[in-house]
Amino acid sequence: MSHYYEDKDLERFQEVGKYRADLFDNFMNYYQGVMGAGGALTVREKALIALAVAHTVQCPYCIDAYTRVSLENGSNLEEMTEAVHVAAAIRGGAALIHGVQMQNVAAKITF
Amino acid sequence: MISFAQRLENQGYADLRAVEVSTLQLNLGWRCNQSCKHCHLQAGPDRPEQMALATIEEVIRVVADHKIPVADLTGGAPELNLHFEYLVDKLRQLGVHVRCRSNLTVLLEPDKEFLPAFLAERGVELICSLPYYQEEMVDRVRGKGAFRKCLDALNRLNRLGYGLDGSDLELHLMYNPGGAFFPPPQGPLEELFRRELSRRWGVSFHRLYTLLNMPIGRFGEFLHRSSNYASYMGKLAASFNPATVPGLMCRSLLSVAWDGRLYDCDFHQALNLPLAPGLPQTIEEFDHSILAARPIRLEEHCYGCTAGSGSSCGGRIVGQ
Numbered sequence: 001m002s003h004y005y006e007d008k009d010l011e012r013f014q015e016v017g018k019y020r021a022d023l024f025d026n027f028m029n030y031y032q033g034v035m036g037a038g039g040a041l042t043v044r045e046k047a048l049i050a051l052a053v054a055h056t057v058q059c060p061y062c063i064d065a066y067t068r069v070s071l072e073n074g075s076n077l078e079e080m081t082e083a084v085h086v087a088a089a090i091r092g093g094a095a096l097i098h099g100v101q102m103q104n105v106a107a108k109i110t111f
Numbered sequence: 112m113i114s115f116a117q118r119l120e121n122q123g124y125a126d127l128r129a130v131e132v133s134t135l136q137l138n139l140g141w142r143c144n145q146s147c148k149h150c151h152l153q154a155g156p157d158r159p160e161q162m163a164l165a166t167i168e169e170v171i172r173v174v175a176d177h178k179i180p181v182a183d184l185t186g187g188a189p190e191l192n193l194h195f196e197y198l199v200d201k202l203r204q205l206g207v208h209v210r211c212r213s214n215l216t217v218l219l220e221p222d223k224e225f226l227p228a229f230l231a232e233r234g235v236e237l238i239c240s241l242p243y244y245q246e247e248m249v250d251r252v253r254g255k256g257a258f259r260k261c262l263d264a265l266n267r268l269n270r271l272g273y274g275l276d277g278s279d280l281e282l283h284l285m286y287n288p289g290g291a292f293f294p295p296p297q298g299p300l301e302e303l304f305r306r307e308l309s310r311r312w313g314v315s316f317h318r319l320y321t322l323l324n325m326p327i328g329r330f331g332e333f334l335h336r337s338s339n340y341a342s343y344m345g346k347l348a349a350s351f352n353p354a355t356v357p358g359l360m361c362r363s364l365l366s367v368a369w370d371g372r373l374y375d376c377d378f379h380q381a382l383n384l385p386l387a388p389g390l391p392q393t394i395e396e397f398d399h400s401i402l403a404a405r406p407i408r409l410e411e412h413c414y415g416c417t418a419g420s421g422s423s424c425g426g427r428i429v430g431q
Contacts, residue, residue, distance in 0.1 A: 007342075042299060071288070074295040074303050076245055 005060045013061075044073040051080055052087040112348045115417075116409040122353045127362075127407045129375075132399060134364040136183040136424070137162070137170060138377060139192035141369065144217050147240075147253045149287055151328035151381045154187040166371040167194050169394045171201045177399045183210045183364070183424065185377060188217040190226055203233045210236040212285070212424075215264040216257055227264070231271040236281040238320065238424075239265070244307040248289045265314045274316040283318045285426075291339040293346070293419060294321035297427045320426025325378050325415045347414040355421030358428040361407050367394050375407050377424075378415070384408055 017024030035050070037043050047069040054062030070080050119127055140161035143154035162170075174182060182202050189195060189211060202209050211230065218226050230237065241261055242252045249258035265282075268274060274282030284304065288294050301319035308314040324330045326343055334340040366374040371394040374380040387406050391398050421428025 044295075044299065044303075068292050071290070071292045072295055074300045076243065076248060078245070 007064070010061045010064065042073075044070070044075055047073050048075060048079060048083045052083040055084050055087040056091060112344065112411075114409075115411055115413045118348070118351055118414075119356065119409060122356065124356055127356070127359075127409065129365075129403055129405050129407060130362045132177075132179065132363070132365045132403045134181040134183050134360075135170065135174060135179050136185060136364050136366045136377060137189075137198075138185050138366065138368050138380060139187065139189040139195065139198075141187045142191050143187040143214065144191065144220055145188070145214055145253055145257065147214075147329070148333060149242075149252060149289075149324045149328075149330045151325045151330065151378055152187065153328050153381075158187060160187075160369045162192055162194070162369040162371075164194050164197075166369075166394060167198050169371060170367060171198070171205070173394055173397045174202065174207055175205050177397070179207065181208045181210060183212070185212040185424075188214055190217050190223060196229060199230075199233055199235060203235075208236065209233070210238060212238045212240070214253075215239045215241070216253075216260040218264045218267070219260050227267050227271055227273075231268075231273060231280055234279065236283070237268065237273060238283045238285050239268075239316075240287070241265075241284045241304075242287055242289050244304050244311070252287075252289050262312050262314065265308075265316070266312075269313075269315050274314075276315070282316050283320060284316050285320050285322055287322045287324055291324075291334060291337065291343050293350070294323055294422070294427075296420065296430070297321045318426075320424075321420075321422070322424070322426065323415050323418060323422035325412050327378060327412050328381055344411070344414070347418045350418035351414060352417055352419060352421060352429065354430075355417045355428040358421065358423070359407075359416055360423040360425065361416075364424070365402055371395065373397075373402070375405075378412055379408060379410065382410070382412070384410060 017028075035043070035046055039046075041049075047066055050062065051066040051070050054066050067080065119125070141152050141154045141158035142156065142161060143150075143158070144156060146155040173179065184195075184198075186192070190213065192198075199209055199211075217223055239261075241249065243249050246258040249261065250256065265274070268282055271280065272278045273280040286294060286300060286304070294300070297319065300321060304319050305316070308316070326334055326340065326347070331340070334343050361375040364376065366377050366380050368374060368380045372380075373386050373392060373394065374384065375386065379385075385392055387408055390405050391402060416422050416428075420430040
């Protein structure tokens, strides 16, 4: 098997709409409404959030796309790296906070 | 990929023509004190190409005879031409609006430190290249130490009144991306630059223009070397915006090369793609009525001027 994720597959996103085009169109309208200009957040801010989320969900297409979109909206590598750290901090924090659950369970089953 | 000429034909521009020659863009030479990674002319300190005095005299004659309202001086670093001050003086005496595209750092060269005051006294509009508001990105594009020199030059220009609110001394910045990606929307980026340059360095400017990197010259070599060429060209073509066509700079601008040859734009000049056969080819042959309605030579890199909001020496063509 070659690479599971191919760069060019991102350009084929529309092909997902071959079946149940209504659902795909609904998604795309929603997506464009969320990510477009004119909201309370700037497109630049949204792109940085998307970049952080892309790292959280570890989607190669999203990382490619939102690295580019962030640069194309004037962000720099310092800001983009900080966004990735935000993702890492929340992921790390999310793991760590479950230490309370671990302690709860341990307290319940130990003397 | 569909050819640019075919794409225009599909949009009803089978015969794209100039509508006027209101700007002569004068490339005074390919010599530059820098060797920027995006330069379409591959300019640098060792380039010998320089516009000679005889050509400059011919340019002055054409501007005077045909009352061309704007002269746009570019290079290389136009300030390094031996006859730069002479040309600026003559053009200003004719009442021509003179615009100089400066890399900023040239204003700090040992024998050029008089230039900011010289330019201010003559009311020359400055369009200054600054790829970002942070040191790392600027130095990566333009060479180590370039950013600090740019700041020094901008501070000097601000002290002379350039770029200040209400000042007639126009100082505009020119942004180009630091790699194989498109420029941000001009309006929001201008706000970002204004805020950051003022907050961090106390620098003022009037407008910020965004310019897309053309897939030629040093940038073209980078695209090939980094395997980005196909995707970059594909994105340029996919982003074709027909609304940009009426405002393309080639429709009102004529490029004069250092050797007096005429081109539709500086990019065609870089690739040695002269005006269509049968048209005047040199400044000596200048014929205003013919050139003002000339057919434009269409090439694949022209997609760079029609992508998204469009791109020109005056920044984006349409939209934000």
